[in-house]
Each structure stands twice: as C-alpha cells, then as structure tokens.
Amino acid sequence: MREKLKPTRLIAYVAGLLLLALGIAASVRSNLGSSPVASVPYMFNLVTGLEMGLATIIWQSFLVLLQFIILRKEFKPWILLQLITGFLFGYCNTFAGWIFSLFPAPQSIVMRGVFTCIGFVVGGFGVWLYSSSQVLNMPSEGIVAVIAEKLNKPFHIIKIYHDVISVIIGASGCLIFIHSFGSVGIGTVVISIMLGTMVGIYSRACGDKLKAIFEKDKSLVKEK
Numbered sequence: 090m091r092e093k094l095k096p097t098r099l100i101a102y103v104a105g106l107l108l109l110a111l112g113i114a115a116s117v118r119s120n121l122g123s124s125p126v127a128s129v130p131y132m133f134n135l136v137t138g139l140e141m142g143l144a145t146i147i148w149q150s151f152l153v154l155l156q157f158i159i160l161r162k163e164f165k166p167w168i169l170l171q172l173i174t175g176f177l178f179g180y181c182n183t184f185a186g187w188i189f190s191l192f193p194a195p196q197s198i199v200m201r202g203v204f205t206c207i208g209f210v211v212g213g214f215g216v217w218l219y220s221s222s223q224v225l226n227m228p229s230e231g232i233v234a235v236i237a238e239k240l241n242k243p244f245h246i247i248k249i250y251h252d253v254i255s256v257i258i259g260a261s262g263c264l265i266f267i268h269s270f271g272s273v274g275i276g277t278v279v280i281s282i283m284l285g286t287m288v289g290i291y292s293r294a295c296g297d298k299l300k301a302i303f304e305k306d307k308s309l310v311k312e313k
Contacts, residue, residue, distance in 0.1 A: 095303060095306040096306060097302050097303055097306040098222040098223065098224055098303060098306070099222070099224060101218045101219070101221060101222040101299070101303075102218075102219055102222035102224040102225070103177070104215075104218055105214075105215045105216065105217070105218030105219025105220070105221075105222060106174070106177060106178050106181050106215065106219055106227075107181045107184070107185070107215065108211055108212065108214050108215030108218065109126075109178075109181075109212050109215030109216055109219060110178065110181035110182045110184070110185040110215070111185045111188065111189075111211050111212070111215070112124070112207070112208045112209065112210075112211040112212020112213070112215055113126070113127045113182060113185065113208065113212060114141075114182065114185035114186050114188065114189040115189060115204045115205070115207040115208040115211065115212075116204065116205055116208030116209075116212070116276055116280055117131055117141070117186070117189075118189045118192070118194060118195065118204050119195060119201045119202070119203075119204035119205045119208065119276055120194070120195075120201060120274075121201050121202070121204075121205050121274045121275055121276030121277075121279075122270075122272065122273050122274025122275060122276035122277035122278070122280075123259075123272050123273075123276070123277060123280075124208065124209075124212060124277065124280040124281070124284065125252035125253075125255050125256050125277065125280075125281055126229055126252075126255070127141075127145070127182075127272075128255050128256050128258070128259030128260070128272045128273055128277065129148050129255050129258050129259050129262075129272075130144035130145040130147075130148045130182075131144070131259060131271070131272035132258070132259040132260075132262040132263050132271060132272045133147070133148070133262075134272075135263055135267060135271045135272060136262055136263065136266045136267060136271075140183065140186075141182050141183065141186050142179040142180055142181075142182040142183030142184075142186065143179065143183075145175075145178060145179040145182045146175055146176055146178075146179030149171075149172075149174070149175030149176075149178060149179065149227065149228040149229065150172060150175055150228070152175075152228035152229055152231065152232045153168065153169065153171050153172055153175065153228045153231070155232055156168055156171075156228070156231055156232055156235050159232075159235055159236070159239060160235060168231060170225055171225065171226060171227065171228045171231050172228070173225070174225050174226070174227045174228065175227065175228050178227060201276075205276040205279055205280065208276070208280055209279065209280045209283040209284050209287055210287060212280070212284060212287075213283070213284050213285075213286075213287025213288050213290075213291065214287065214291055216284060216287075216288050217287075217288045217291040217292055217295075218299075220288075221292075221296070221299055221300075229251070230248075232251070233247050233248050233251050236251075252281065256273055256277060256281075259271070259272040259273050260272065260273040
C-alpha cells in the first residue's frame with residue numbers, strides 16, 4: 090500500500106534535505122573534500138565558478154535525463170517529479186553555503202577536521218530524516234534504483250558504484266582543469282564511511298519515535 094502523504098513526512102523530508110545540504114556545506118568549507126553526492130557539483134563550482142546550488146540543480150537534472158535515456162519507453166511521467174527534489178536540494182545548498190560563508194574559513198587541520206565531522210554528523214541526520222519520510226527520491230537515488238532494476242542487482246551495491254563513479258568524475262574534472270583533486274580529499278573518504286554509520290545510529294536511537302510521530306499524523310490526501 091502506498092504511504093499516505095502526511096504533513097510530518099513533508100516536514101521531515103524538507104528538513105532532511107536542508108540538513109544534508111548543511112552537512113555538504115560544512116564539508117566543502119573544510120577544504121578536505123566533499124561527500125560523494127556533492128563531488129560533481131563541487132567540481133563544477135571549482136572549475137567554472139558556478140554557484141554550488143545551481144551546479145547541484147544542473148547535475149540532479151542531468152540524472153533525471155539519464156534515467157529517461159536508460160528507460161526510454163519504460164520511463165514513467167512521475168519520475169519527472171524528482172526534478173522538484175533536485176531544485177529544492179539545489180536551493181538548500183545555496184542557503185547552506187550562505188550560512189557557512191558567515192563563518193571564517195578554518196585554517197588549522199584541527200578546525201578543518203571539525204568541519205568535516207559536522208559534515209557527516211549533520212548530513213547523516215539529514216539523510217536519515219529524508220529517507221525515513223519516504224516522500225520522493227532525489228535524482229541521485231532515482232538513477233541508482235533504475236540501474237539496479239535494469240541489471241537486477243541490489244540497490245546498495247549499485248549505490249556504492251554510483252558514489253565511486255561520482256568521486257572519480259569529480260576528481261578527474263579537477264585534475265584536468267585545475268590540476269588538483271579539488272572536490273575530493275581525505276574528507277571524502279571519512280564522510281563516505283561515517284555517513285552510513287551515523288544514519289544507522291540515528292535509526293536505532295530515534296527510528297521508533299519518528300515512526301510513531303508519522304503514524305499519529307493525519308493524511309493530507311485520502312486513499313481510495
């Protein structure tokens with residue numbers, strides 16, 4: 090049965106995207122490398138000067154187009170709704186970037202490490218909230234689901250490949266155009282490992298409470 094659309098789910102969804110964006114902004118500010126989901130947009134930012142939010146929107150929109158190319162006649166119109174998430178996530182990245190621009194850029198390795206930690210702690214909570222809401226996939230997850238279905242492979246396996254490819258694209262673009270790894274660094278590795286760990290911690294600590302909140306909420310739409 091399809092999940093009912095509830096106000097608390099929408100709030101958790103938007104809050105999750107914003108917190109994920111804040112985590113990304115913190116990792117970018119650390120200058121130790123961004124999370125895999127942001128490695129390509131951050132590469133665009135470093136190479137072209139394109140604002141991070143706009144770069145995110147362009148990349149997420151491209152992933153929707155890629156789904157269309159792969160699925161062709163099997164492409165469902167509802168997949169276009171992922172564009173809404175892509176645009177919303179882009180604007181969240183713009184806002185998060187502005188928030189962190191108010192703070193001095195960390196200079197010492199200790200403070201840069203602190204910003205990286207903020208990245209996976211806050212970003213992990215955002216991923217947990219966003220995924221728990223079960224409202225709508227981001228294009229970056231939509232493309233993974235499409236490829237997993239086409240290849241008949243588990244989602245989490247394709248997700249690993251997707252993250253690795255994203256990091257390779259980000260690093261390659263930076264190496265070619267600015268002659269450094271740019272968007273990829275030790276922080277990318279740390280966040281890749283810790284993000285999933287934090288999601289698991291939040292799920293065990295708060296999962297039942299969040300589920301209870303969702304169940305008590307009233308639906309915005311009536312199921313037929």
